[in-house]
Amino acid sequence: MEQKGEEEGLVEGIFSWSAAWCMMLWIIALILSVGMGLLTYTGGGIMRISEEISFIRDQLPPYGPAEQPLTNQGLREINEPFRYHLPQLPLYFALSSASLGLFMVCLFTTLMLLELQGHRRSVDISWLISKGVSVYMSRTLPCITVFLFGGGWYVYVASGFGTLICFIAGATLNMVSAKVGVNTCMASTARMAYAMGEGLEVSVTLGMRSGAIGGLLSTSLGLGGMALMWLLTLDTTSLSGFGSGASLVSFYLRVGGGIFSKGAEIGADLVGEMSEKKLDEERQVYELQQRMAEMEALRLERRKKGLDELEEDMMDKLRMMEEEMQDIASSLHPIDYLDAVGENICDVSGTCADLFESMVLILSLSLIIGARGSAVPYFFTSLPVWIVAAGNLACACVAHRSHVRNHFTSRQVRWYMRLNLLFVIVFVQLVQILVSYFEYSAQGISFEDFWQLTVISIMGQVAPEICVVSGEIFTGIEYWPVRTLAQNAHLGVVQVVLQGLGQGFMSTILPAAVVIVMTMLTWGFQGPSGLAILAASSVSGTGFQGGIASFGAIATNAQKIVHLTTYHSMTRHRANLCAQLGDCTAHAGNTISVVNAFSAVFNVNLTLLAETFTRRGIDYQAVAGSPLSEWSQAGLVLGVAMSFVFTANTTMSCLETSKSFMRFCQDAPETNRQAELPFPSSHYKALKILSSYGTVTSMRMVFNPLINTLVCPMLGGFFLGTRGLMFLLSGSNVLILCFSSFLMNAGQSWFSARRFILYGLLKDEHGKSIGPDSQQFRDLGVGEMIGGPFEDTSGPALNNFIKLVGVFALVTSDLYDPTPEETWIYGCVAAVASIASIFLSRYGLSLVLTCITAFLRQRQVQREHMEAAAEPDEEELAALADD
Numbered sequence: 001m002e003q004k005g006e007e008e009g010l011v012e013g014i015f016s017w018s019a020a021w022c023m024m025l026w027i028i029a030l031i032l033s034v035g036m037g038l039l040t041y042t043g044g045g046i047m048r049i050s051e052e053i054s055f056i057r058d059q060l061p062p063y064g065p066a067e068q069p070l071t072n073q074g075l076r077e078i079n080e081p082f083r084y085h086l087p088q089l090p091l092y093f094a095l096s097s098a099s100l101g102l103f104m105v106c107l108f109t110t111l112m113l114l115e116l117q118g119h120r121r122s123v124d125i126s127w128l129i130s131k132g133v134s135v136y137m138s139r140t141l142p143c144i145t146v147f148l149f150g151g152g153w154y155v156y157v158a159s160g161f162g163t164l165i166c167f168i169a170g171a172t173l174n175m176v177s178a179k180v181g182v183n184t185c186m187a188s189t190a191r192m193a194y195a196m197g198e199g200l201e202v203s204v205t206l207g208m209r210s211g212a213i214g215g216l217l218s219t220s221l222g223l224g225g226m227a228l229m230w231l232l233t234l235d236t237t238s239l240s241g242f243g244s245g246a247s248l249v250s251f252y253l254r255v256g257g258g259i260f261s262k263g264a265e266i267g268a269d270l271v272g273e274m275s276e277k278k279l280d281e282e283r284q285v286y287e288l289q290q291r292m293a294e295m296e297a298l299r300l301e302r303r304k305k306g307l308d309e310l311e312e313d314m315m316d317k318l319r320m321m322e323e324e325m326q327d328i329a330s331s332l333h334p335i336d337y338l339d340a341v342g343e344n345i346c347d348v349s350g351t352c353a354d355l356f357e358s359m360v361l362i363l364s365l366s367l368i369i370g371a372r373g374s375a376v377p378y379f380f381t382s383l384p385v386w387i388v389a390a391g392n393l394a395c396a397c398v399a400h401r402s403h404v405r406n407h408f409t410s411r412q413v414r415w416y417m418r419l420n421l422l423f424v425i426v427f428v429q430l431v432q433i434l435v436s437y438f439e440y441s442a443q444g445i446s447f448e449d450f451w452q453l454t455v456i457s458i459m460g461q462v463a464p465e466i467c468v469v470s471g472e473i474f475t476g477i478e479y480w481p482v483r484t485l486a487q488n489a490h491l492g493v494v495q496v497v498l499q500g501l502g503q504g505f506m507s508t509i510l511p512a513a514v515v516i517v518m519t520m521l522t523w524g525f526q527g528p529s530g531l532a533i534l535a536a537s538s539v540s541g542t543g544f545q546g547g548i549a550s551f552g553a554i555a556t557n558a559q560k561i562v563h564l565t566t567y568h569s570m571t572r573h574r575a576n577l578c579a580q581l582g583d584c585t586a587h588a589g590n591t592i593s594v595v596n597a598f599s600a601v602f603n604v605n606l607t608l609l610a611e612t613f614t615r616r617g618i619d620y621q622a623v624a625g626s627p628l629s630e631w632s633q634a635g636l637v638l639g640v641a642m643s644f645v646f647t648a649n650t651t652m653s654c655l656e657t658s659k660s661f662m663r664f665c666q667d668a669p670e671t672n673r674q675a676e677l678p679f680p681s682s683h684y685k686a687l688k689i690l691s692s693y694g695t696v697t698s699m700r701m702v703f704n705p706l707i708n709t710l711v712c713p714m715l716g717g718f719f720l721g722t723r724g725l726m727f728l729l730s731g732s733n734v735l736i737l738c739f740s741s742f743l744m745n746a747g748q749s750w751f752s753a754r755r756f757i758l759y760g761l762l763k764d765e766h767g768k769s770i771g772p773d774s775q776q777f778r779d780l781g782v783g784e785m786i787g788g789p790f791e792d793t794s795g796p797a798l799n800n801f802i803k804l805v806g807v808f809a810l811v812t813s814d815l816y817d818p819t820p821e822e823t824w825i826y827g828c829v830a831a832v833a834s835i836a837s838i839f840l841s842r843y844g845l846s847l848v849l850t851c852i853t854a855f856l857r858q859r860q861v862q863r864e865h866m867e868a869a870a871e872p873d874e875e876e877l878a879a880l881a882d883d
Contacts, residue, residue, distance in 0.1 A: 011117040013191070016110055023106040030099035037092035048086040050234045054078060055373040055610045055620060061085070062444060063378050079614045084371070086234060087382035090435075091227045094389040097396075098224030101216045101543065104396045108209040108216075109184050115206060118194030121565045121679075125337075126190035128680040128687060129557065132341035133186055135691035136260065137349070141175055143699055144252050151248055155241050158811060162233040163241035169229055171245030173221040174356050178253055178349040181214030185348045185550050192554055193561040196578065197571040201404040203578060204413060207551045207558075211585075212399035214348050215546030218356040219392050222246070226363055227385070236367045236381070240810060243361035247807045250357035251800045254350040255650060255705050258793030260698040261342025263657025264690075265788060267665070268335045330679040333672070334686035335665060340557050341691060346792055347553035351589045354800060355546045358596035359539045361803060363388055365603040366532035373610055374529045379439045383432070384536035387457060390431035391540025394424040399547050410580040411478045417548060417585075418465070424541045425461045432457045432537075452525040453533060459518045460537025464545075464595045467511035468588045471741065474507040475587055475748035477580050477756050486753040486762050489776035496750070496783045504746025508738045511591075515598060515737060527621065528606050535599035542592070549589025555582030576759050583755070587748050590796050594740050597799035601733040604806035605726055608813055612722045616818075631819065635716055635724035639732030642712045643739065646801045647794050649708050653701035654789040660697050661690070703841035709801050711834040713809035717816035718827030725809055725816060733802055740798040747791025750783030 039045040049065055054076045060068060061076075061084040069081040076082040117123050148171050156164040188210035195203040229242055363384060370380035398420035404413055433454055440450045474481045481503050489496050522530045555578040562575035613620040665671045671690055673682045716728040756762055757777045760769040770776060817823050 010119060010194075011123045011190075013114040013116055016113050019106045019109045019113070023103055023110070026099045026103040026106060030096055030103065033092050033095040033099055037089055037096065040088045040092060045088055048088055048231065048234060049083050050086050050236070050371070051081050051083045052236065052372045052377070053614065054080055054082050055369075055614050056375075057619060058375045061377050078619055079617050084377040086231070087378055087385065088231070090382040090385040090389065091231055094223050094227040094385050094392075097389040097393040098220040098227070101220030101392050101396045102224070104399065105213050105217045105220065108213050108399070112184070112188050112191060112206065112210050112213070115191045116194055118190045119565060122190045122193050122561050124680040125561050125564065126186070126193075126557075128337055128683055129189070129340045129344070130183075130186040131684065132338060132687050132691040133182055133344050135688055136257075136341065136345055136695045137179055137182065139692065139695045140252070140256065140699070141179065144171075144175065144249055147248060147252065148245065151244065155244060155811065158814065159238070159241060162235055162238040166229045166233065166238050166241035167245040169225050169245070170222075170242035170360060171249050173225045174218070174246045174249040174353055177214070177218040177221050177356055178249070178353045181217050181352050181550065182344055182349040184213045185210055185554055186344060188554055189557045190561060192558040192578075193565070193575070196558065196562055196574040197566065197568060200406045200408060200413075200574050200577065203558075203574060204404045204581070205401045207554050207578065207582075208399060208402060208417075208547065210554055211549070211551035212395075212543075212547035214352045214550040215355070215548070216392075216396055216399060216543045218352040218546055219359055219395070219543040222356045222360045223363075223388060223392050226360055227389075230367070236364070236371045239364040239367060240807075243357070243364045244807050244811060246353075246357040246360050247800075247804045250353040251706065251709070251804050252702060253345075253353045254800045255793070255797045256698045256702040257342070257345040257350040258797055259650065259653045259657050259701050260694050261339075261346040262654045262789045262793050263661060263698065263701075264335065264338040264342045264694055266654065266658035266785065267661025268333070268339055269785070330673075330682065332683075333665075334683045335661060335671070335690055337683065337687055338661075338690055338694065340560060341687075343553050343556055347556075347586050347589070348550045350796070351549045351586070351593070352546050354593050354796070355539075355542045355549075355589070355596070357800075357803065358593065358600055359388065359542050361600045361807065362535045362539050362596065362603060365600065365607055366536045368607055369528050369532040369603065369610070376439075376444050379444050380529050380532070383435060383453070383533060386435050387428055387432055387533070387536050387540050390428045391424055392543050394427040395541060395543030395547070398423050399544060409478065410577050410584065411476070413577075413581055414472070414584055421465060421541055421544060424544060425458075428461060428537070428540050429454070429458060449526070452530070456522050456525060456530050456534050457537045459521065460534040460599075461540055463514050463518050464538050464541075464592050466514050467595055467741075468591045470510040471507055471587060471591045471745055471748075472584055474503050474745050475752050476584055477752050477759075477761070482749055482752045482756055485749055486756040486776065486780065489753065489757075489779050493779045493782050496753075496779045497786065500746050500750045500753075500783050500787065503749050504742045507745040508741045511595070511741055512738050515595065519602070528610070531599075531606065532603060535603050538599050539596055542596075545589060545592045548585040549592075552582035552584075552586025552589070555579055556586075580755070580759075583748070583752065587744065590744050591741070593796060593799045594737060594744075597740075597803050598733055598737045601729060601802050601806040604803075604810055605729045605733070608722075608729070608806075608810055609726055611810075611813060612726075612818070631720045631724035632727040635720050635727035636731035638716055638720065638724070639712075639728035639730070640735055642708065642715075642728075642805075643732045643735055643798065643801070646705055646708050646712075647739075647743075647798065649705045650794045650797050651789050653704065654793050657694070657697050657701055661694065664690075664693055700841065704838055705797065705801070707834050707837050707841070709804050710808055711830055712805045713812060714815075714830040715827055717809065717812065718823045718830060719820055721819040721823070722813070722816050723818060724820070729802075729806055729809060732805070736798045736802045740795045743790035743795035743798070747784075747787030747789075747795065750780060750787040751791065754780040754784050 036045060051069065055078065056076075057078050058076060060074050060082060063085055065083055065085065068076075068083055070077070117126075148168075152164055152167055155167045188206065192203055192207050192210065195206045226239060226242055230236070230239060233239070366384040367381050370384060371377045374380035402413070402420055403416040408416075436445070436450050436453050439445050440447060445453075473479050476482060485496070485499050485503065488499060518534065519531070522534045526533070559575040559579035559582075562571055566572065610620040668689070671686050673686055675682065713725060713728070716725040720728070754777060757770055757774065757780065758772060760771065762770045762776065764770055815823075815826075820827070
């Protein structure tokens with residue numbers, strides 16, 4: 001139960017019985033998983049045997065079983081079934097790891113909820129934002145469910161009941177992780193804002209634990225669900241349904257959430273420019289910060305001179321300043337709080353759903369390649385599971401806290417966070433080396449295989465973080481590229497835009513080089529099986545990386561609350577520092593998504609290649625030259641073209657959403673705050689209306705990108721055949737690796753340079769801070785306006801685009817022939833259907849929504865007239881009183 005602290009005016013924390021009961025549940029699950037693992041290790045478990053279609057011609061699995069569907073002198077043939085023992089021990093280890101991860105999620109939730117929520121005004125702002133998030137999620141998830149019915153029907157027809165069950169499980173678990181993750185992270189915002197007054201260590205620790213709720217929840221549910229589905233279905237092909245369901249949910253949450261977020265942010269700017277009464281929040285926050293710094297300097301100077309510090313005088317001034325801040329919070333237009341709503345939707349639910357999708361997609365494809373394309377299926381299916389499960393276990397341990405001291409800068413805190421990731425890398429390598437060594441001792445693999453797998457696994461874990469560091473150098477406030485961009489902003493808008501774009505292009509060089517070298521070495525070492533291990537290793541730290549990405553949204557919203565509620569200079573300094581750190585970690589989550597998307601689609605392409613040639617009885621590893629044709633060249637061009645079309649779709653959707661918000665705020669007076677009510681009641685109704693409108697608008701705007709995505713593999717497959725489709729995937733995958741990084745880093749560099757000025761870090765020749773009233777700040781605002789949709793929508797959404805294209809290509813691969821002589825007519829039908837669907841979504845849905853809105857508004861007017869007619873007027877009341 002929620003109570004107020006009477007003496008301090010604080011809102012106390014609460015105890016969650018639900019979280020406590022869930023902790024007990026996951027402890028029981030952990031005990032059962034460990035018990036089953038021990039039984040399996042001692043030979044007392046239940047034998048589980050899987051039957052697959054072989055991609056290669058090789059000896060039968062060395063560990064049996066003896067009974068095989070076909071006997072051909074101890075060999076397994078291409079496109080023929082074979083059996084092998086399911087790797088139960090690593091699967092039970094995965095279930096144990098997932099159970100521990102979910103236990104830690106419940107523990108962190110309990111500890112977070114018990115923390116003081118803070119002062120009433122902070123709690124009110126957090127409550128207001130959480131209501132907007134709840135409106136969005138409650139309306140979006142049912143809409144996603146409708147799409148899942150259509151996808152589930154196709155999966156059932158194409159692949160059967162087992163794949164359908166996996167499809168439902170993947171989609172459901174992804175929605176649950178997104179919903180629970182964003183709700184718990186919202187509950188921590190006000191608590192973190194209050195903790196910033198206590199110290200940097202306390203606030204960062206609370207933020208890390210709160211962010212880990214979303215990160216660990218998504219990876220633990222994904223890992224546990226995959227392991228359980230494989231134990232039940234005994235078929236790696238069915239597991240592709242798990243990734244398919246997760247992909248649809250992730251696409252909608254990431255793309256729709258990005259459109260909502262940036263549309264609301266740009267729409268708020270447009271509304272603000274047209275409203276004379278809107279206060280300039282950034283300018284006033286900067287001025288208050290400067291005045292507090294001047295007061296602190298005056299106090300210290302008087303103390304040095306031995307003069308009276310006039311404490312009462314200073315307290316009166318600080319009280320006046322606090323009243324000014326409260327006026328800012330209550331006077332803001334409700335749409336200004338919609339930006340914070342979008343921040344949580346995009347950076348918490350969107351990022352965690354995206355990382356969930358990448359992990360389950362990579363793991364399922366690694367199992368398919370390991371089972372059907374390797375000589376030792378037991379080992380090459382177990383090793384990816386060992387790696388991902390060990391990573392999740394280590395992430396659950398290190399998410400508890402990081403080494404932080406109150407005097408640390410944001411860069412120091414970020415580098416100490418990397419020590420947590422280093423522990424994850426070391427632990428995973430210990431498990432991987434131990435498992436591989438046992439296999440080498442049993443003569444299942446050679447010593448050359450042993451050391452090559454170790455190198456591949458290390459590369460897979462280190463490469464994503466190298467890409468993150470490269471991105472941070474070009475986008476972090478404390479690094480020279482951002483400082484240079486802010487310093488050169490006085491040269492004008494052209495300089496700002498061109499330098500930001502140039503830094504975005506430069507930032508792609510190192511990540512592209514790392515990924516190229518890593519892929520070439522891996523292919524040379526172990527071929528397709530090595531690439532599967534490489535991809536699995538790259539997602540081993542997803543639990544921790546998703547947690548610090550969620551930390552970014554929590555810290556950003558907490559900083560906004562601090563600047564609107566407190567005058568304490570150190571609290572505001574810590575808020576700025578945590579916001580800098582949060583921008584960095586949120587951007588790191590997006591960068592990780594780029595690398596994971598590339599790895600996932602590379603494995604999709606390998607699986608598609610193997611299945612295509614296996615059906616024809618050809619060894620896919622021996623294919624050379626024949627795929628290179630006019631169809632493959634056309635596939636490369638089509639992949640590039642469709643990627644740019646998708647980028648244009650998402651960018652234009654952001655702009656259309658922002659203009660819709662502007663028009664809606666102009667035409668609908670109910671979107672204004674109710675001045676007669678106290679805050680936050682004055683903003684609640686308007687924010688709820690705006691959130692509902694924005695949700696419906698983003699739903700409509702996401703149709704075009706979704707149609708663009710689904711038709712892409714169909715055009716490639718029908719018009720160009722399987723060969724063209726594979727090159728479509730390859731070309732667009734490489735393009736998106738660089739293009740997505742460029743868009744995100746360029747957008748973030750403009751954003752960071754503007755924050756560099758807002759925090760008072762840019763000085764003139766006299767050492768005086770240059771603030772938001774400067775021309776530099778305004779010019780950087782143009783860059784931020786351009787880069788906003790790139791950074792939060794188009795850039796990250798490209799990763800979901802290419803993953804869904806790959807998944808849909810794999811699911812529909814039976815529809816395509818190697819060459820398109822007999823299928824091009826179906827491509828024409830798909831093209832016409834997609835154009836008609838785009839027309840319907842753009843104009844038909846707009847017309848329907850306009851009619852529904854007009855009808856509901858008319859009913860509201862009629863209801864108000866009826867209520868007014870039913871109320872007796874003052875003369876009637878007076879007559880009744882006289883009687």
